[in-house]
Amino acid sequence: MKHFVDPIQACGLHVIADLDEIDAEVLRDASWLESVLLDAARAAGAHVLSSHFHHFGGEHGVTGVVMLAESHISLHTWPERRFAALDVFMCGRADAREAAAYVSRKLGVAEPRWRVCERGAKPR
Amino acid sequence: MKHFVDPIQACGLHVIADLDEIDAEVLRDASWLESVLLDAARAAGAHVLSSHFHHFGGEHGVTGVVMLAESHISLHTWPERRFAALDVFMCGRADAREAAAYVSRKLGVAEPRWRVCERGAKPR
Numbered sequence: 285m286k287h288f289v290d291p292i293q294a295c296g297l298h299v300i301a302d303l304d305e306i307d308a309e310v311l312r313d314a315s316w317l318e319s320v321l322l323d324a325a326r327a328a329g330a331h332v333l334s335s336h337f338h339h340f341g342g343e344h345g346v347t348g349v350v351m352l353a354e355s356h357i358s359l360h361t362w363p364e365r366r367f368a369a370l371d372v373f374m375c376g377r378a379d380a381r382e383a384a385a386y387v388s389r390k391l392g393v394a395e396p397r398w399r400v401c402e403r404g405a406k407p408r
Numbered sequence: 409m410k411h412f413v414d415p416i417q418a419c420g421l422h423v424i425a426d427l428d429e430i431d432a433e434v435l436r437d438a439s440w441l442e443s444v445l446l447d448a449a450r451a452a453g454a455h456v457l458s459s460h461f462h463h464f465g466g467e468h469g470v471t472g473v474v475m476l477a478e479s480h481i482s483l484h485t486w487p488e489r490r491f492a493a494l495d496v497f498m499c500g501r502a503d504a505r506e507a508a509a510y511v512s513r514k515l516g517v518a519e520p521r522w523r524v525c526e527r528g529a530k531p532r
Binding site for chain 2: 295296298300302304305333334336338340347349351352353355356358360362365366367369371373375397399401403404405406
């Protein structure tokens with residue numbers, strides 16, 4: 285297993301997505317959210333190393349990370365706000381936008397608010 | 409343990425930091441990088457849930473995440489480029505900028521390239 289590093293300046297895209305108006309119940313379901321993020325990783329062509337999800341208990345939300353050969357996907361949820369904060373950082377040929385779109389669709393988010401950052405080393 | 413959610417629009421700051429000209433050897437040292445990120449979390453006033461670090465082996469880099477009650481810190485390294493991609497997302501009173509500055513200092517980065525994104529639910 286290795287990093288898939290582009291031999292150019294930008295080593296990847298980092299999508300920062302704020303997701304509103306989500307059903308509160310799904311934002312407490314750590315197992316289901318984990319399966320969504322794992323499927324999103326695969327849909328984007330990324331390679332999963334491991335995944336780690338934590339439910340804060342009761343009515344509270346979930347914090348989860350999927351670690352990838354290509355970097356990571358993270359999700360933090362606030363059911364009381366019907367809100368989730370997603371970020372997807374993927375290097376190489378995996379498609380961070382595809383993964384973010386997949387998660388947004390599965391959470392039923394009509395209007396995800398995205399920012400896309402190019403990441404990478406300074407050119408030499 | 410609970411999320412520390414601000415009762416306002418922005419629920420936190422997400423610092424995206426690209427870090428150059430780092431000694432390649434430290435970028436392969438998963439144990440040391442883990443200790444740096446854990447110390448950064450505490451320096452910023454955050455509460456650690458767990459940490460997960462993976463070395464890709466040999467001359468390759470490291471992927472690591474520290475999961476927080478306040479969200480997460482992640483680091484991905486490319487020793488062959490002397491480059492590391494850091495992101496710090498913290499909600500509530502924890503200071504994401506402080507954590508990012510701490511990691512940058514420990515990695516000996518003179519000129520970190522930062523972007524700061526405000527994250528949060530839409531105002532109601």
